Amino acid sequence: MQVPGYSAPRFARPPFAAAVVAMFASVVGIANAVEFDERMKAPLAKDAAELRSRAHDFSERAAVARLAGAAAVVRDRNLSAARFDVEWQLHRSIDARQSIGDLSGEGIVDRGDGTYGVDLAAYPQWNDPAEQLAGLLPALSPAALAAELSRRGMSAGDIGKLREYIASHDVKAATAAAALPVTLSFSRVVRKYDKVKRPVPDSLVFAYIYQRERATTEARRAWAERLVDALQPDSVRVLESYFDEAKSTAVWAPSDSRAGIDGMLANLRLPDFAERAAAEVNGVTP
Numbered sequence: 072m073q074v075p076g077y078s079a080p081r082f083a084r085p086p087f088a089a090a091v092v093a094m095f096a097s098v099v100g101i102a103n104a105v106e107f108d109e110r111m112k113a114p115l116a117k118d119a120a121e122l123r124s125r126a127h128d129f130s131e132r133a134a135v136a137r138l139a140g141a142a143a144v145v146r147d148r149n150l151s152a153a154r155f156d157v158e159w160q161l162h163r164s165i166d167a168r169q170s171i172g173d174l175s176g177e178g179i180v181d182r183g184d185g186t187y188g189v190d191l192a193a194y195p196q197w198n199d200p201a202e203q204l205a206g207l208l209p210a211l212s213p214a215a216l217a218a219e220l221s222r223r224g225m226s227a228g229d230i231g232k233l234r235e236y237i238a239s240h241d242v243k244a245a246t247a248a249a250a251l252p253v254t255l256s257f258s259r260v261v262r263k264y265d266k267v268k269r270p271v272p273d274s275l276v277f278a279y280i281y282q283r284e285r286a287t288t289e290a291r292r293a294w295a296e297r298l299v300d301a302l303q304p305d306s307v308r309v310l311e312s313y314f315d316e317a318k319s320t321a322v323w324a325p326s327d328s329r330a331g332i333d334g335m336l337a338n339l340r341l342p343d344f345a346e347r348a349a350a351e352v353n354g355v356t357p
Contacts, residue, residue, distance in 0.1 A: 105249075105286050106256035112274065113281035116160045119172030126177045129157045133196035141200040141311040142299045151292045154199060155285055163277075166328040185325050191318040198321075201295035202288075203314045205242045208298075213237070220309055229306040236301055242294045247352040249290035253283045254348060258339040265340065276332050 116122040132153065136144050144150060161179070164171050168185060178194025179187050191198040208216070217230050225233075257279045264271045299307045341347065 105282070106252045107254075107260060107279055107282055109260060109275070109278075111278060111282060113163070113277045114156050114160055115163060119164075119170050122160060122164060123172050123174060123177075125157050125160065126174055126179070129153055130177045130194075130196050137195060140308065141314075142304070142307045144199075145201045145204070145292065145295045145299050148289070148292065151199070151201065151288065152285070154196075155288050158197075159281060159284075162323065163328070165323055166325050168325055179323070182322075187323040189321040189323065191321055192315075195318070198318060200311070200314065201292040204295040204298060204310070205246075205291035207314070208233075209237050209242055220306075220313065223309045223313060225306045225309040226303070229302050232301050233298070233306075236298050240294060240297070242291060244352065245294055246287045246290045249286040250283050251348060251352050253279070253286050254339075255345055257283075258344055261336060261339050271336060273329065273332065276336070277328075 116125060133144075133150060136147055136150050161171060165185075165187065171179070171187075173181075174187075175181075178197060179189055182188050189197050213234055217234065220230055220233070221227070260275070260279075261271055299310075302310075338344065
Protein backbone atom coordinates (compact mmCIF):
# COMPACT_ATOMS: atom_id res chain seq x y z
CA MET A 72 0.00 0.00 0.00
CA GLN A 73 1.34 3.41 -0.96
CA VAL A 74 0.46 6.68 0.70
CA PRO A 75 -1.77 8.55 -1.78
CA GLY A 76 0.20 11.21 -3.66
CA TYR A 77 3.47 10.15 -2.12
CA SER A 78 6.20 7.92 -3.44
CA ALA A 79 7.49 6.16 -0.38
CA PRO A 80 11.29 5.97 -0.13
CA ARG A 81 13.03 2.76 0.76
CA PHE A 82 13.70 2.63 4.47
CA ALA A 83 16.79 0.72 5.42
CA ARG A 84 16.20 -1.64 8.31
CA PRO A 85 17.93 -0.40 11.47
CA PRO A 86 20.96 -2.59 12.18
CA PHE A 87 19.65 -3.52 15.64
CA ALA A 88 16.29 -4.63 14.28
CA ALA A 89 17.96 -6.67 11.55
CA ALA A 90 20.16 -8.39 14.11
CA VAL A 91 17.17 -9.17 16.33
CA VAL A 92 15.21 -10.75 13.48
CA ALA A 93 18.20 -12.81 12.36
CA MET A 94 18.92 -13.95 15.91
CA PHE A 95 15.42 -15.23 16.60
CA ALA A 96 15.05 -16.75 13.15
CA SER A 97 18.07 -18.94 13.91
CA VAL A 98 17.61 -19.60 17.63
CA VAL A 99 13.88 -20.36 17.61
CA GLY A 100 13.92 -22.10 14.25
CA ILE A 101 11.94 -19.76 12.02
CA ALA A 102 13.33 -20.56 8.60
CA ASN A 103 11.62 -17.66 6.88
CA ALA A 104 10.73 -14.87 9.27
CA VAL A 105 7.59 -13.18 7.95
CA GLU A 106 7.46 -9.39 7.94
CA PHE A 107 4.49 -7.08 7.64
CA ASP A 108 3.17 -6.76 4.09
CA GLU A 109 1.39 -3.48 3.36
CA ARG A 110 -0.28 -5.02 0.33
CA MET A 111 -1.97 -7.78 2.34
CA LYS A 112 -5.32 -6.67 3.74
CA ALA A 113 -7.18 -8.41 6.53
CA PRO A 114 -10.02 -10.46 5.03
CA LEU A 115 -13.58 -9.22 5.51
CA ALA A 116 -16.82 -10.83 4.39
CA LYS A 117 -19.08 -8.47 2.48
CA ASP A 118 -22.29 -9.78 4.08
CA ALA A 119 -23.87 -12.54 6.16
CA ALA A 120 -24.41 -14.75 3.12
CA GLU A 121 -20.70 -14.75 2.34
CA LEU A 122 -19.87 -15.49 5.98
CA ARG A 123 -22.30 -18.41 5.98
CA SER A 124 -20.77 -19.81 2.81
CA ARG A 125 -17.23 -19.55 4.16
CA ALA A 126 -18.17 -21.05 7.53
CA HIS A 127 -19.95 -23.93 5.80
CA ASP A 128 -17.03 -24.62 3.45
CA PHE A 129 -14.59 -24.64 6.34
CA SER A 130 -16.83 -26.91 8.44
CA GLU A 131 -17.02 -29.50 5.68
CA ARG A 132 -13.28 -29.37 5.10
CA ALA A 133 -12.51 -29.70 8.82
CA ALA A 134 -14.93 -32.62 9.22
CA VAL A 135 -13.06 -34.57 6.53
CA ALA A 136 -9.68 -33.75 8.10
CA ARG A 137 -10.81 -34.88 11.55
CA LEU A 138 -11.59 -38.37 10.25
CA ALA A 139 -7.82 -38.95 10.27
CA GLY A 140 -7.48 -37.85 13.91
CA ALA A 141 -6.16 -34.87 15.82
CA ALA A 142 -2.56 -35.39 14.71
CA ALA A 143 -3.56 -34.99 11.07
CA VAL A 144 -5.42 -31.79 11.90
CA VAL A 145 -2.41 -30.41 13.76
CA ARG A 146 -0.14 -31.17 10.81
CA ASP A 147 -2.47 -29.53 8.28
CA ARG A 148 -1.02 -26.03 7.93
CA ASN A 149 -3.53 -25.03 5.24
CA LEU A 150 -6.50 -26.09 7.36
CA SER A 151 -5.13 -24.07 10.27
CA ALA A 152 -4.83 -20.99 8.05
CA ALA A 153 -8.38 -21.53 6.75
CA ARG A 154 -9.72 -21.77 10.32
CA PHE A 155 -7.88 -18.61 11.29
CA ASP A 156 -9.28 -16.66 8.34
CA VAL A 157 -12.90 -17.68 8.81
CA GLU A 158 -12.77 -17.08 12.57
CA TRP A 159 -11.11 -13.71 11.98
CA GLN A 160 -13.97 -12.68 9.70
CA LEU A 161 -16.61 -13.96 12.10
CA HIS A 162 -15.08 -12.15 15.07
CA ARG A 163 -14.62 -8.91 13.14
CA SER A 164 -18.31 -9.00 12.19
CA ILE A 165 -19.29 -9.75 15.78
CA ASP A 166 -17.07 -6.91 17.03
CA ALA A 167 -18.76 -4.55 14.56
CA ARG A 168 -22.14 -5.86 15.75
CA GLN A 169 -23.04 -6.82 12.21
CA SER A 170 -25.36 -9.70 11.51
CA ILE A 171 -23.60 -12.96 10.77
CA GLY A 172 -26.88 -14.61 9.81
CA ASP A 173 -28.11 -18.00 10.97
CA LEU A 174 -25.05 -20.19 11.50
CA SER A 175 -26.72 -22.65 13.88
CA GLY A 176 -26.19 -25.36 11.29
CA GLU A 177 -22.45 -24.84 11.76
CA GLY A 178 -22.77 -24.84 15.56
CA ILE A 179 -22.64 -21.05 16.05
CA VAL A 180 -25.80 -20.10 17.96
CA ASP A 181 -27.03 -16.55 18.51
CA ARG A 182 -27.60 -16.04 22.26
CA GLY A 183 -29.74 -12.97 21.68
CA ASP A 184 -27.44 -10.51 23.45
CA GLY A 185 -24.84 -9.92 20.76
CA THR A 186 -22.86 -13.01 21.77
CA TYR A 187 -22.71 -16.45 20.18
CA GLY A 188 -22.32 -19.87 21.75
CA VAL A 189 -20.34 -22.68 20.15
CA ASP A 190 -20.70 -26.25 21.43
CA LEU A 191 -17.16 -27.50 20.87
CA ALA A 192 -18.05 -31.12 21.64
CA ALA A 193 -20.80 -31.24 19.02
CA TYR A 194 -18.95 -29.03 16.52
CA PRO A 195 -15.24 -29.82 17.01
CA GLN A 196 -14.24 -27.99 13.83
CA TRP A 197 -14.18 -24.78 15.89
CA ASN A 198 -11.83 -26.37 18.43
CA ASP A 199 -8.20 -26.24 17.36
CA PRO A 200 -6.17 -29.17 18.79
CA ALA A 201 -2.90 -27.34 18.12
CA GLU A 202 -4.07 -24.39 20.22
CA GLN A 203 -5.08 -26.81 22.99
CA LEU A 204 -1.70 -28.52 23.01
CA ALA A 205 0.33 -25.31 22.85
CA GLY A 206 -1.91 -23.33 25.17
CA LEU A 207 -2.68 -25.85 27.90
CA LEU A 208 0.11 -28.41 28.16
CA PRO A 209 2.82 -25.95 29.33
CA ALA A 210 0.43 -24.58 31.96
CA LEU A 211 -0.44 -27.92 33.57
CA SER A 212 1.37 -29.46 36.52
CA PRO A 213 3.93 -31.90 35.04
CA ALA A 214 3.40 -34.42 37.83
CA ALA A 215 -0.39 -34.31 37.69
CA LEU A 216 -0.36 -34.47 33.89
CA ALA A 217 2.02 -37.45 33.89
CA ALA A 218 -0.15 -39.31 36.39
CA GLU A 219 -3.33 -38.72 34.38
CA LEU A 220 -1.77 -39.67 31.05
CA SER A 221 -0.28 -42.80 32.60
CA ARG A 222 -3.71 -43.75 33.94
CA ARG A 223 -5.08 -43.38 30.41
CA GLY A 224 -2.43 -45.67 28.97
CA MET A 225 0.41 -43.48 27.74
CA SER A 226 3.78 -45.23 28.01
CA ALA A 227 6.39 -44.05 30.48
CA GLY A 228 8.77 -43.44 27.59
CA ASP A 229 6.39 -41.09 25.80
CA ILE A 230 5.46 -39.34 29.04
CA GLY A 231 9.17 -38.63 29.42
CA LYS A 232 9.39 -37.37 25.84
CA LEU A 233 6.39 -35.14 26.42
CA ARG A 234 7.84 -33.67 29.58
CA GLU A 235 11.24 -33.10 27.95
CA TYR A 236 9.69 -31.45 24.90
CA ILE A 237 7.63 -29.03 26.97
CA ALA A 238 10.63 -28.17 29.14
CA SER A 239 13.01 -27.59 26.22
CA HIS A 240 10.64 -25.90 23.73
CA ASP A 241 9.24 -22.65 25.06
CA VAL A 242 6.01 -22.05 23.17
CA LYS A 243 5.75 -18.47 24.45
CA ALA A 244 9.23 -17.66 23.14
CA ALA A 245 8.42 -19.26 19.78
CA THR A 246 5.19 -17.28 19.54
CA ALA A 247 6.83 -13.99 20.47
CA ALA A 248 9.66 -14.61 18.02
CA ALA A 249 7.16 -15.17 15.21
CA ALA A 250 5.42 -11.89 16.02
CA LEU A 251 8.62 -9.87 16.33
CA PRO A 252 9.54 -9.39 12.64
CA VAL A 253 5.93 -8.48 11.81
CA THR A 254 5.87 -5.92 14.59
CA LEU A 255 9.28 -4.39 13.85
CA SER A 256 8.51 -4.01 10.15
CA PHE A 257 5.10 -2.51 10.88
CA SER A 258 6.74 0.03 13.19
CA ARG A 259 8.79 1.20 10.22
CA VAL A 260 5.57 1.62 8.21
CA VAL A 261 4.15 3.74 11.05
CA ARG A 262 7.23 5.96 10.95
CA LYS A 263 6.85 6.28 7.19
CA TYR A 264 3.35 7.67 7.65
CA ASP A 265 4.58 9.94 10.43
CA LYS A 266 7.29 11.31 8.17
CA VAL A 267 4.73 12.54 5.63
CA LYS A 268 2.38 13.65 8.45
CA ARG A 269 -0.43 11.30 7.50
CA PRO A 270 -2.51 9.31 9.99
CA VAL A 271 -2.07 5.56 9.96
CA PRO A 272 -5.35 4.14 8.57
CA ASP A 273 -7.31 1.79 10.82
CA SER A 274 -7.45 -0.68 7.95
CA LEU A 275 -3.66 -0.83 7.96
CA VAL A 276 -3.60 -1.39 11.72
CA PHE A 277 -6.08 -4.25 11.41
CA ALA A 278 -3.96 -5.70 8.60
CA TYR A 279 -1.02 -5.64 11.01
CA ILE A 280 -3.02 -7.32 13.79
CA TYR A 281 -4.25 -9.93 11.33
CA GLN A 282 -0.75 -10.71 10.06
CA ARG A 283 0.76 -10.77 13.54
CA GLU A 284 -1.91 -13.10 14.91
CA ARG A 285 -1.71 -15.33 11.87
CA ALA A 286 2.05 -15.65 12.39
CA THR A 287 1.67 -16.51 16.07
CA THR A 288 -1.08 -19.03 15.33
CA GLU A 289 1.23 -20.76 12.87
CA ALA A 290 4.05 -20.74 15.44
CA ARG A 291 1.81 -22.54 17.96
CA ARG A 292 0.68 -25.02 15.29
CA ALA A 293 4.29 -25.77 14.37
CA TRP A 294 5.11 -26.26 18.07
CA ALA A 295 2.24 -28.73 18.40
CA GLU A 296 3.23 -30.52 15.19
CA ARG A 297 6.76 -31.13 16.44
CA LEU A 298 5.30 -32.46 19.68
CA VAL A 299 2.95 -35.00 18.05
CA ASP A 300 5.76 -36.06 15.71
CA ALA A 301 7.87 -36.90 18.78
CA LEU A 302 5.23 -39.24 20.23
CA GLN A 303 3.83 -42.59 19.21
CA PRO A 304 0.37 -42.52 17.55
CA ASP A 305 -1.22 -44.24 20.56
CA SER A 306 0.14 -41.53 22.84
CA VAL A 307 -1.27 -38.80 20.60
CA ARG A 308 -4.66 -40.51 20.83
CA VAL A 309 -4.36 -40.48 24.63
CA LEU A 310 -3.77 -36.73 24.53
CA GLU A 311 -6.73 -36.36 22.16
CA SER A 312 -9.06 -38.23 24.50
CA TYR A 313 -7.81 -36.19 27.45
CA PHE A 314 -8.62 -32.89 25.78
CA ASP A 315 -11.88 -34.14 24.25
CA GLU A 316 -13.29 -34.59 27.75
CA ALA A 317 -12.54 -30.95 28.54
CA LYS A 318 -14.53 -29.52 25.62
CA SER A 319 -17.31 -27.13 26.57
CA THR A 320 -19.32 -24.31 25.06
CA ALA A 321 -17.27 -21.35 23.90
CA VAL A 322 -18.81 -17.89 23.95
CA TRP A 323 -17.88 -15.45 21.22
CA ALA A 324 -18.56 -11.93 22.46
CA PRO A 325 -18.00 -8.56 20.78
CA SER A 326 -15.06 -6.46 21.85
CA ASP A 327 -14.10 -2.88 21.11
CA SER A 328 -11.50 -3.71 18.47
CA ARG A 329 -10.84 -0.01 17.87
CA ALA A 330 -9.93 0.68 21.49
CA GLY A 331 -6.24 0.65 22.21
CA ILE A 332 -5.08 1.45 18.68
CA ASP A 333 -3.79 4.90 19.64
CA GLY A 334 -1.85 3.46 22.57
CA MET A 335 -0.42 0.69 20.42
CA LEU A 336 0.76 3.16 17.78
CA ALA A 337 2.30 5.36 20.46
CA ASN A 338 4.25 2.36 21.73
CA LEU A 339 5.45 1.53 18.23
CA ARG A 340 6.75 5.10 17.88
CA LEU A 341 9.00 4.93 20.93
CA PRO A 342 12.65 5.61 20.00
CA ASP A 343 13.79 2.43 21.76
CA PHE A 344 10.86 0.30 20.59
CA ALA A 345 13.03 -2.31 18.82
CA GLU A 346 15.20 -2.78 21.92
CA ARG A 347 12.13 -3.08 24.14
CA ALA A 348 10.46 -5.57 21.82
CA ALA A 349 13.58 -7.74 21.68
CA ALA A 350 13.95 -7.62 25.46
CA GLU A 351 10.38 -8.77 25.94
CA VAL A 352 10.87 -11.66 23.53
CA ASN A 353 14.01 -12.60 25.44
CA GLY A 354 12.12 -12.56 28.73
CA VAL A 355 13.82 -9.42 30.03
CA THR A 356 11.83 -6.56 31.48
CA PRO A 357 12.96 -3.38 29.66
